[in-house]
Amino acid sequence: MEHITLLLGIVIVTALVFDFTNGFHDTANAMATTISTGALKPKVAVAMSATLNLVGAFLSVEVAKTISGGIINEQGIRVEVIFAALVGAILWNLLTWLLGLPSSSSHALFGGLIGAAVSSAGWSAVNGSTVVTKVLIPAVAAPIVAGLAAMLATRLSYVIGSRTDDRATAKGYRAGSIASAGLVSLAHGTNDAQKTMGIITLALVTGGVIAPGSNPPTWVIVSAGLAIALGTYLGGWRIIRTLGKGLTDLAPQQGFAAQTSAAAAILASSHIGFSLSTTQVCSGAVMGAGLGRKGGVVRWSTATRMFVAWGLTLPAAGLVGAGAESLTKQGTWGTITTGVLLVAGAGVIWTLSRRRPVTVDNVNDVESESAGVVTTAIAAVIPPPAGPVVTAPAPDRNSGPTAEPTSHATV
Amino acid sequence: MNIDWAALGSVFGVSLVVTVALVGLFTLGVVSLTKKESARGGTAALAVTGAYACFAACAAAVGYGIFLIVS
Numbered sequence: 001m002e003h004i005t006l007l008l009g010i011v012i013v014t015a016l017v018f019d020f021t022n023g024f025h026d027t028a029n030a031m032a033t034t035i036s037t038g039a040l041k042p043k044v045a046v047a048m049s050a051t052l053n054l055v056g057a058f059l060s061v062e063v064a065k066t067i068s069g070g071i072i073n074e075q076g077i078r079v080e081v082i083f084a085a086l087v088g089a090i091l092w093n094l095l096t097w098l099l100g101l102p103s104s105s106s107h108a109l110f111g112g113l114i115g116a117a118v119s120s121a122g123w124s125a126v127n128g129s130t131v132v133t134k135v136l137i138p139a140v141a142a143p144i145v146a147g148l149a150a151m152l153a154t155r156l157s158y159v160i161g162s163r164t165d166d167r168a169t170a171k172g173y174r175a176g177s178i179a180s181a182g183l184v185s186l187a188h189g190t191n192d193a194q195k196t197m198g199i200i201t202l203a204l205v206t207g208g209v210i211a212p213g214s215n216p217p218t219w220v221i222v223s224a225g226l227a228i229a230l231g232t233y234l235g236g237w238r239i240i241r242t243l244g245k246g247l248t249d250l251a252p253q254q255g256f257a258a259q260t261s262a263a264a265a266i267l268a269s270s271h272i273g274f275s276l277s278t279t280q281v282c283s284g285a286v287m288g289a290g291l292g293r294k295g296g297v298v299r300w301s302t303a304t305r306m307f308v309a310w311g312l313t314l315p316a317a318g319l320v321g322a323g324a325e326s327l328t329k330q331g332t333w334g335t336i337t338t339g340v341l342l343v344a345g346a347g348v349i350w351t352l353s354r355r356r357p358v359t360v361d362n363v364n365d366v367e368s369e370s371a372g373v374v375t376t377a378i379a380a381v382i383p384p385p386a387g388p389v390v391t392a393p394a395p396d397r398n399s400g401p402t403a404e405p406t407s408h409a410t411v
Numbered sequence: 412m413n414i415d416w417a418a419l420g421s422v423f424g425v426s427l428v429v430t431v432a433l434v435g436l437f438t439l440g441v442v443s444l445t446k447k448e449s450a451r452g453g454t455a456a457l458a459v460t461g462a463y464a465c466f467a468a469c470a471a472a473v474g475y476g477i478f479l480i481v482s
Binding site: 134137141146148152157160161163165168183186190219253260264265268269270272278307389 | 413414437464469476
């Protein structure tokens with residue numbers, strides 16, 4: 001840990017901050033449906049997800065060989081470029097969190113890297129075709145793959161269970177969705193904490209602190225695991241609300257089908273080698289499960305905003321990354337200015353989020369304004385769904401008086 | 412540009428089959444457990460056995476999932 005320059009220190013801290021935003025941005029993937037269907041209380045859900053993320057960070061010994069998977073040319077990459085990329089990714093993650101939109105943290109990082117690399121070395125630094133195969137195609141494919149699987153599974157589940165009492169079976173489905181959510185959390189910790197370890201290790205190698213090709217030092221593994229777990233535990237309640245309640249209304253068996261399809265798609269993609277974004281898989285699964293029930297409605301206005309955010313992730317994070325890189329190019333004062341701007345930007349977004357905070361207490365309240373014109377029209381002509389659909393869970397089950405009366409983390 | 416359609420197709424197929432199979436099995440298990448209460452004697456025992464067989468298959472799938480993550 002000797003000879004760590006100021007710049008290197010800043011990069012390490014920034015990487016850990018990105019890891020932290022990655023954690024609270026992606027809590028929703030594993031736990032949104034579990035929370036909205038009442039399978040777990042919100043606090044218990046995020047605690048479980050955080051623990052599994054931490055465990056996941058220690059499980060895999062395979063270090064991320066490249067941080068960008070070949071999207072940019074990483075040979076001779078400067079530490080400033082990594083820093084600029086992280087700034088772009090963090091700010092985009094925070095902005096989408098403020099808007100409550102699930103978007104891929106990996107794509108934000110890719111976008112930041114592309115922008116910073118282009119600003120640093122020109123367009124030749126970017127592999128255009130890899131961008132298409134690693135970002136664009138998966139973004140289209142992920143929701144279709146997971147959505148179709150979740151939709152068919154939901155249909156089947158309703159057919160098989162058509163003669164049973166929903167209240168009697170709900171407990172079983174909730175237990176099942178907890179298991180699936182656990183798998184998603186574990187997989188997330190293994191993949192995404194690795195990514196941050198890869199970044200810090202690359203920065204350390206570039207800065208000449210450790211030898212090229214060496215494994216990440218233990219303190220890197222521990223701090224990356226802790227950062228992602230802490231982020232997960234604080235819980236991105238805004239995104240959890242969107243994914244659990246905003247896109248569609250889920251009954252316990254739909255939540256189970258959605259979570260199982262998400263787990264299956266994530267494990268299949270990481271094992272077969274066509275990597276799909278966890279966030280996009282989970283969002284697709286939730287929508288598919290919503291469509292799988294007779295009379296189920298997806299709120300397309302919310303879904304459209306989410307799709308737009310996916311489309312903007314790469315260019316937006318890229319623009320910020322490019323701007324940050326042109327600042328850091330100016331020397332030490334530029335780097336420090338970039339750092340100050342990052343903190344200021346994060347502060348502004350945080351302040352804006354305080355206006356209408358989403359906390360552990362109101363995470364399951366349905367946002368009335370999110371129903372668009374089309375949705376209202378569709379809902380007006382479609383008969384009410386069969387079976388008791390949990391639209392607004394009783395307050396005593398998920399929150400309210402049973403939750404701790406102390407002030408909550410409101411992320 | 413080299414898009415690995417075969418890998419994408421496999422991910423698609425595997426996700427679909429595994430999800431539908433698991434959710435189907437689990438639903439069968441849950442439904443059998445609730446049938447136990449209305450059935451009597453041999454039928455009830457059969458329903459419970461069937462339910463636990465379904466749950467065991469699902470647990471095995473979860474175990475395989477953890478194996479995939481760890482390996």
